[in-house]
Amino acid sequence: MGVGRRMKKQGPPPPLDESRISSLMKRKAGDFDDSARGKKRKASGEIKVPTPANPAYNHTANSGLKLATKGKFANGFGKAQKGQKGGKGMRMADAVMSGALQDEDESSDDDAADFLRGNEKEISTDDDAADLLGGEEEKDAGLLGGEEDGMSEDGKGLGDEFLGSESSVYDSDPQQEKARFSEDEDESDAEEKLTAANIAGLSRRLDERQEEDAAEAQLELEEAALQTNLDGDRPNVLDDEDEDAGPVSRLAPDLQLLRSRITDTVRVLDDFSKLSEPGRSRAEYTAQLIKDVCLYYGYSSYLAEKLFNLFTPREAFAFFEANESARPVVIRTNTIRTHRRELAQSLINKGVTLEPVGKWSKVGLQVFESQVPLGATPEYLAGQYIIMAASSFLPVMALAPQEHERILDMTAAPGGKTTYIAALMKNTGSIFANDSNKNRTKALIGNIHRLGVKNTIVCNHDAREFPRVIGGFDRVLLDAPCSGTGVIAKDPSIKTNKTEKDFMQLPHLQKQLLLCAIDSVDHTSKTGGYIIYSTCSVSIEENEQVVHYALKKRPNVKLVETGLTFGVDGFVSYMGKQFDPKMKMTKRFYPHAYNVDGFFVSKFKKTGPSPNMSTKEGVANGAKNSDPLGMVDRTPIATDDEDEEQAFGSFDDSEDEKYMEKARRNRLRRKGINPKAVNGKKKADINAKSVEKEETTNGTTAVKHPSKVATTGSKGIKHSKAKASTNASPRVKAPTVRAR
Numbered sequence: 182m183g184v185g186r187r188m189k190k191q192g193p194p195p196p197l198d199e200s201r202i203s204s205l206m207k208r209k210a211g212d213f214d215d216s217a218r219g220k221k222r223k224a225s226g227e228i229k230v231p232t233p234a235n236p237a238y239n240h241t242a243n244s245g246l247k248l249a250t251k252g253k254f255a256n257g258f259g260k261a262q263k264g265q266k267g268g269k270g271m272r273m274a275d276a277v278m279s280g281a282l283q284d285e286d287e288s289s290d291d292d293a294a295d296f297l298r299g300n301e302k303e304i305s306t307d308d309d310a311a312d313l314l315g316g317e318e319e320k321d322a323g324l325l326g327g328e329e330d331g332m333s334e335d336g337k338g339l340g341d342e343f344l345g346s347e348s349s350v351y352d353s354d355p356q357q358e359k360a361r362f363s364e365d366e367d368e369s370d371a372e373e374k375l376t377a378a379n380i381a382g383l384s385r386r387l388d389e390r391q392e393e394d395a396a397e398a399q400l401e402l403e404e405a406a407l408q409t410n411l412d413g414d415r416p417n418v419l420d421d422e423d424e425d426a427g428p429v430s431r432l433a434p435d436l437q438l439l440r441s442r443i444t445d446t447v448r449v450l451d452d453f454s455k456l457s458e459p460g461r462s463r464a465e466y467t468a469q470l471i472k473d474v475c476l477y478y479g480y481s482s483y484l485a486e487k488l489f490n491l492f493t494p495r496e497a498f499a500f501f502e503a504n505e506s507a508r509p510v511v512i513r514t515n516t517i518r519t520h521r522r523e524l525a526q527s528l529i530n531k532g533v534t535l536e537p538v539g540k541w542s543k544v545g546l547q548v549f550e551s552q553v554p555l556g557a558t559p560e561y562l563a564g565q566y567i568i569m570a571a572s573s574f575l576p577v578m579a580l581a582p583q584e585h586e587r588i589l590d591m592t593a594a595p596g597g598k599t600t601y602i603a604a605l606m607k608n609t610g611s612i613f614a615n616d617s618n619k620n621r622t623k624a625l626i627g628n629i630h631r632l633g634v635k636n637t638i639v640c641n642h643d644a645r646e647f648p649r650v651i652g653g654f655d656r657v658l659l660d661a662p663c664s665g666t667g668v669i670a671k672d673p674s675i676k677t678n679k680t681e682k683d684f685m686q687l688p689h690l691q692k693q694l695l696l697c698a699i700d701s702v703d704h705t706s707k708t709g710g711y712i713i714y715s716t717c718s719v720s721i722e723e724n725e726q727v728v729h730y731a732l733k734k735r736p737n738v739k740l741v742e743t744g745l746t747f748g749v750d751g752f753v754s755y756m757g758k759q760f761d762p763k764m765k766m767t768k769r770f771y772p773h774a775y776n777v778d779g780f781f782v783s784k785f786k787k788t789g790p791s792p793n794m795s796t797k798e799g800v801a802n803g804a805k806n807s808d809p810l811g812m813v814d815r816t817p818i819a820t821d822d823e824d825e826e827q828a829f830g831s832f833d834d835s836e837d838e839k840y841m842e843k844a845r846r847n848r849l850r851r852k853g854i855n856p857k858a859v860n861g862k863k864k865a866d867i868n869a870k871s872v873e874k875e876e877t878t879n880g881t882t883a884v885k886h887p888s889k890v891a892t893t894g895s896k897g898i899k900h901s902k903a904k905a906s907t908n909a910s911p912r913v914k915a916p917t918v919r920a921r
């Protein structure tokens with residue numbers, strides 16, 4: 182691809198281009214396990230019937246349906262409309278086989294052929310995508326860890342399955358395809374030779390068949406119109422109360438009907454006064470729609486409703502749809518090792534089709550097609566790039582690290598963002614890359630080495646121990662553990678496994694982490710004083726509500742512009758709850774809007790010192806570092822507005838304490854420590870500390886415990902783990918102090 186083409190594509194931030202990647206990546210979420218079977222199905226002509234118990238198969242049906250709504254082939258029977266063959270009997274298996282031949286026979290540019298080709302591509306995508314991304318071993322070693330953002334709170338990598346499956350299961354031998362298609366053909370037709378004697382008879386037969394096909398197509402169109410209410414009447418989408426009818430009442434839901442009811446309900450909600458049935462409320466339609474969404478896409482009703490409430494019905498539908506297809510494959514050029522132009526050129530030489538992701542990034546390349554696995558090229562092994570979701574660039578771009586600064590990446594593994602920060606700092610200054618999951622720090626270390634990062638120290642603490650571990654940073658990135666509702670396309674299990682409890686526990690952890698992030702920043706930093714809080718979730722509880730909480734608890738920070746050139750503004754109000762008016766400076770990214778993973782990015786500037794650490798260790802490591810002049814922090818700390826929090830209904834301090842305590846006990850058990858013994862010790866410590874406290878006014882006490890993990894960067898720096906970590910509550914208690 183020439184430069185000219187690349188220049189043309191650049192402009193205002195467009196959504197990442199999926200059109201050319203469809204043959205590689207476009208496939209239904211939930212098909213992961215089914216990908217190889219998809220290929221086998223193709224080979225054998227077998228077709229799986231969708232059942233509610235097996236939603237994976239539903240997606241195959243969805244594919245056809247999705248195309249159907251695009252206009253040309255209502256209900257997926259386009260070929261019949263074209264009067265060629267098929268009719269209602271035209272099924273996926275036929276489509277696949279026919280599609281295979283059409284691919285071979287480039288001469289046809291007929292719409293039906295496009296449709297069929299499209300279907301075949303959808304079926305083949307997983308394998309292709311796996312090929313594109315590379316081998317299993319590296320996946321295990323975490324070397325493909327650029328897919329970091331599908332990281333949910335339990336430390337489970339969401340990117341793993343995205344990075345490949347049994348890529349060699351299907352050999353798409355075109356000869357076989359042709360042979361198989363021949364079996365499908367009418368043999369008598371194929372064998373009968375055209376002669377002067379039989380030409381009239383053959384031509385008559387052909388005419389008759391065309392008439393039959395046309396009649397069949399007409400019938401189908403009529404049926405389709407009935408099903409989709411295309412005539413513009415008020416759609417009858419609500420179940421009659423006493424009637425056990427509708428797509429959902431059957432054992433196996435009729436996906437086609439279900440989908441048309443979803444689109445109809447969206448249409449009604451869009452223009453309620455005109456299209457709703459008399460006497461029916463908006464709430465009834467909404468309830469019906471959410472019910473249908475759960476059934477069709479496989480969400481729990483809890484999550485479907487939560488996500489639905491973020492958008493207008495039409496946008497919600499687009500969001501749910503976008504979650505059914507994978508985002509484009511993107512790589513980030515590692516500018517420590519190479520330049521984007523050089524990297525692009527060498528990959529193009531290896532048969533990779535790529536383009537810059539857009540004007541908004543100078544280092545991203547979107548990969549459309551590749552003859553080689555991207556996780557195993559010499560360029561990859563030489564650390565010239567990392568496979569990384571486009572949205573993962575954004576928090577780092579907002580952080581805007583400067584050369585020679587001191588930066589903390591609080592939750593860093595597997596290191597897509599850490600290594601990007603290092604590249605932007607040109608390997609100068611220092612980065613503390615922390616993660617509480619020791620296993621994941623191995624992938625982090627792997628990436629750091631592969632990408633030639635030399636300014637980073639890896640540590641393994643619960644990030645809530647900062648700034649007691651060390652503080653005084655110019656900038657802090659908190660890419661928080663989250664529910665992953667922005668990356669459902671990567672991990673469809675999120676549709677059902679996130680519960681109300683998650684949306685209470687996670688925000689609690691995120692709030693604690695954010696306060697620690699703020700307290701770890703040096704507000705007097707000449708170049709920085711910034712904190713980035715980001716998640717790959719779209720829920721309000723994990724984003725605006727966390728930011729709102731931090732603003733209340735730390736009046737010494739304010740929201741500032743992220744500097745990102747696109748994204749939707751954060752919510753300033755939501756369901757009656759008012760947030761800080763500056764919340765619009767935070768940015769939301771949606772799969773349906775930009776074809777990137779769902780993401781949230783906010784940026785704070787620290788304007789004054791954080792509260793004094795109440796522990797001796799805190800003073801020694803945190804307050805001392807963040808306040809080089811040794812000043813005692815006098816920032817007034819707001820108290821919890823219980824009522825306000827309750828009104829929003831998701832943060833109950835006392836209830837959270839229970840979970841916190843349980844988590845603390847589990848953490849200790851995992852470390853092989855008996856929580857009861859620690860509790861006993863804790864009591865003794867508290868007594869000892871109260872004596873100590875009276876003795877110590879200016880904490881200079883040395884830290885007693887050695888670091889748990891201290892992988893050194895170029896400078897071989899070792900850091901200590903504060904004793905307080907196991908003994909004290911991880912929560913940074915913020916005492917109310919008065920302004921000076």
Ligand SMILES: C[S@@+](CC[C@H](N)C(=O)[O-])C[C@H]1O[C@@H](n2cnc3c(N)ncnc32)[C@H](O)[C@@H]1O
Nearest residue numbers: 329332592593594595596597598617618644660
């Ligand atoms: C979204 S992922 C981070 C991805 C990473 N920033 C990247 O770009 O590669 C969240 C990470 O937080 C870590 N984590 C979860 N709870 C933590 C805690 N209390 N302290 C430190 N790290 C934590 C998880 O192990 C996980 O690696």
